[in-house]
C-alpha cells in the first residue's frame with residue numbers, strides 16, 4: 001500500500017507492520033552511498049509522464065537499452081542516426097544524470113547492410129574503426145563510460161565466432177583477444193576521457209567464463225591496453241542459490257577490482273515465473289527482493305564496484321517477456337503501474353545501509 005505524494009513515498013512495510021516513510025529515493029540513497037544507480041532506458045517511453053518522473057526521481061545514471069547500438073545508429077553504410085541517443089542524453093543532462101554508452105562492438109544484432117555486405121577484413125576494420133571514432137566523438141563529454149565490447153566470450157571462455165573476430169573479422173582472426181585489444185585502443189583514441197568497459201553475460205560467478213574474463217582483463221592491463229572496467233550483466237532467474245551466487249559474485253568483484261578496474265553491475269534483472277494470465281507469485285517476488293538485496297550488498301561492500309544498473313526499471317517494459325515467450329518476467333524494481341515492489345524496498349534499504357560502509361577494497 002503506498003501513499004503517493006509529490007515529495008515522500010510512504011510505504012507500509014508489511015514485514016515490520018509499521019509505517020516506514022522513506023523520504024529518500026534510490027537516487028538520493030545512492031548519492032549518499034557514493035554509488036551510481038542506473039537503468040536501461042527506451043527513449044520512446046520518455047514522453048510517458050510516469051516513466052519519465054520515476055526515472056528522474058530514482059536514478060542518477062541511464063543507459064540506452066538499444067538506442068546506441070549499430071542497428072539504430074547506422075541505418076546504412078553511409079550514415080549515422082543519433083536522434084534517439086541524443087534524446088536520451090538531453091533527458092540525462094536536464095536531470096543531472098550520467099550516461100553509460102552501450103555498445104560499440106557486439107557480434108549480434110548488427111544491421112543487415114553490414115552482416116550481408118560481404119566486406120573484406122580491411123573494409124570491416126575501417127568500418128569498425130570509423131564507427132567507434134564517430135560515435136564516441138559524437139557523444140564525447142556526454143557519455144562517461146562505454147561498453148566497448150559486449151559478450152565476446154562463450155560459456156567456456158573462448159572468443160566467440162563473429163563478424164568482428166573471424167567471420168571474416170578485422171584482419172586479426174585466430175589471434176584470440178587481439179581484436180578486442182585493438183578496439184579498446186581505438187576507443188581510447190576517440191575519447192580519452194571515457195571509461196572503457198568490457199561487458200559480459202553469465203560471467204558474474206566463479207566459472208570458466210569468468211576466469212577467462214579475468215585472465216583477459218589482467219593481460220590487457222599488464223600490457224597497458226586502455227581498459228577501465230568490467231560490466232557484469234546479471235540477467236538472473238529468481239530460483240537460484242542466493243548465498244552461493246552472492247559469495248561467488250563477491251569473489252569475482254574482489255579479483256577484478258584488485259586489477260585496478262571498476263566493476264559495474266550493468267543489466268540486473270531477476271526474472272520470476274509468469275502464469276498464462278501474466279501473473280507472478282507473491283513468494284517469488286519476496287525471494288526476488290532477497291536476490292536484489294544480496295547483489296546490491298555484494299557491490300556496495302567493494303568500493304571498486306561503482307555502479308548498479310537494472311535492465312529497465314518497470315515491469316511494463318522489459319525484454320524478458322518476449323525473450324521468454326511470456327513464461328517469465330516481473331524482473332524489475334517497479335511493477336507495471338510504476339508502484340515500487342519488495343525488490344525496490346530491498347535495494348533502497350541496502351543503499352541506505354550502505355552509507356559510509358563501503359570498504360576500500362581497491363578502488364580503481
Ligand code: G3I
Nearest residue numbers: 065066069102103109150151201233235267311318319323
Ligand atoms: O523497434 C522494432 C520494431 O519496430 C519492430 O517491429 C520489432 C520487430 O522486429 O523489432 C523492434 O526492435 C526490437 C528492439 O529490441 C526493440 O524492441 C529488435 O527487433 C530487438 O532485437 C531488440 O532487442 C534488444 C536486444 O538487446 C537486441 O538488441 C532488447 O530490447 C534489449 O533488451 C537487449 O538487450 C541486451 C543487451 O543489449 C546486451 N545484453 C543482453 C541484453 C538482453 O538480450
